[in-house]
Amino acid sequence: MAVTVEMPKLSDTMEEGTLIKWAVKVGDTVSAGDHLADVETDKATMELQAFDDGTVAKLILDEGATVPVGQVILILAEDGESVEDAAKTEVSTAPAPAKEEPPAEPASAGGSDEPEKAPEPAKPEPQKPAPAPAKPIAAATPTPSPQAPASGSVKISPLARKLADEHGLDLNKIVGTGPDGRIIKRDVLKAAQDGTARPSAGGASAPPMAAPQAIALESKTTQVPGMRKTIAKRLVESKTTVPHFQVSVAINMDPLMEMRATLNQRLASQGIKLSVNDFITRAVALAATQHPVINSSWMGDTIVQHGTVNVGTAISLPEERGGGLVVAVCRDVQNKSMMQISSEVKELAGAARGRGLSPEQMSDSTITISNLGMPQFGVTQFNAIVNPPNAAIVAVGAAIEKPVVRDVYGEKKIVIGHEMNATLSGDHRVIDGASAAEYLTTFRSLLENPVGLLV
Template identity: 40%
Template sequence: MAIEILMPALSPTMEEGTLAKWLVKEGDAVKSGQILAEIETDKATMEFEAVDEGVIGKLLVAEGTAGVKVNTPIAMLLDDGEDASAVAAPPTDAPKMDAAAKEDAPKGYGQPAPAAAESRAEVRPAAAGARVFASPLARRIAKEKGLDLAGVKGSGPHGRIVRADVEGAGVAAWESRAEARPTEPVVAPPKPAAAMPTGMATETVLKMYADRPHEDVALDGMRRTIAARLTEAKQTIPHFYLRREVRLDALIAFREQLNKGLEARGVKLSINDFIIKACAMALQAVPDANAVWAGDRILRLKPSDVAVAVAIEGGLFTPVLRDAEKKSLSTLSAEMKDLAARAKTRKL
């Protein structure tokens, strides 16, 4: 009977992963403990090993595929003498099965997701002195958990006990002990907190920057997790901000010198004009900082577009000086004065 090899949950927070690389091919014989694939989780790239022995009948997910949900079939393992042509790939968009159908479905392996309570193994006593068939990994886990394999029902080929059976048996044993405890009064769960605000949709961000030259940077699992954690921290943890003083004596002297030369043209540079130009050149020097978050990717911009806050009655406007890295100080000064005047009259 063919066994489904499932996408494993290789970390407590993993919900999906990238099948980075297959280390076996169809027709290869594999042994328990052999590395089958490299899987990129939300934390790192990890190796995924076989639980049972058999022959790889079919690879259902191509290497390099991202966003593979935990417990999705990724390959089929054949029993000795089984024909690969008889193996049919399971439908990926099949409707959910009811409880009775799940009992008749072929069992898969791979570490189940924490919520997959349906896959827990059934515990039943075995005949005294009967031989127990179990994979090496299942025996090791049972020894660590202090479980008697004679009381575990196997879901592998010919009733063989596999990793998922031992882990499920441990959960079932714990639940049976919990049921024997005196019942405690049920405390009503606290009301769920209000949902955190989310950013703009990817399509919206792409439309905003459609006319600006940029490079799309794909996100791997680690970058997605970092982004989610930092967003959560920003929204839920109080922050404080540091300030420091900077001596601008040399800049002020240079500004006075330039303004004397520009006086005939009616141009007067401000300290703000120098800061705008400095920001624009800094973004060119550090391209990774000249970027926009777009939900499922990062847009790394090529020009330096600098937004400047302009205070108006009741709020702020932030007009944008485009291509600031290419413009002279006098040009930036003239544009900024024009944008500030229009912002204050709400005519941007």
């Protein structure tokens, strides 16, 4: 018996998914847990894993196709079953269970008695019920049930193409319900309404600028893609419902920079390179263990103080993945070594920018870091918006060389030193200014005495 794989529900709000890339091809043998495909939800791109063993018999979706959750997207042949037989398996192309059927054929009362009989053409009778739907006539094209395009280019009606252009929608992300999965007007209008087909990234890449010329700014309105909507909704909610306050601190990063250079030199042979962010991540977590109020959540009637520190890191996604940002979560950081943290965060960032994060990798953060300290930005200080239900987010600027006052052999001197600003945005319902200051003091102390981070 062939096994079908359906479009999974990969987030709480997910109604449909887009198949970004198949990781298998027909004939491949897969085992449970194997990576089958990358699927984009309204929030992120996820890996779809196999839950059964078998041989890939049929890939039902083309890359780029969007289908409702629950629709069969792949067929596996079980042991002893031929791929050919399995591929013939009748699959339900019905969309998600809750979804409404397309308009049903009209109920016909009297006409259904003689479905074959043509109405008497010359004598219209206003009260006569609709002729019963009969088998499709030869001249008319039957309209099959919705399904994905068979192969290759997107099938779309000219009008739908025009409308999609007008709405700036990505055709690959619109579910076609016409014959052979053709995208038709109502599909585009639905996608435009639902915001489920954000514009394709880089679709309109500008040609390389050959010579200075008049700068033409394109004026355009684009449909808000799903992720952007999620970001907008959550941040508006945070900024409008969470009473924010900010506390900043300047941190002397000279010791850490020095130690990091030394460590990386030694670790280079193992292919390890610790980033400043890795130290910050550990510092955020260790400081939180000393100030658990920072590592808490406002739950309305209760305040939950978390028993572990899961540090979320905001990761911006590259344009070609549609932009936006996700929060990747590194768990139990207080119990992890610098090396562990470093490799985990690296993997998370890579996954976020690549195939996408799993729901697990995006959930259950207890405190968040937003780091714009990358040298190319030159950001020294900024305020972040709290990422609910976290009570705090630490916004980190770049560690830059600047004139600083240092105690040089017992003497205050202005020297060139690395300094980094960190700003904690807190949920004032949970944290008070003093608590924030105490936390930042610990945080600063950990970074200024980085050896403590290594143990």
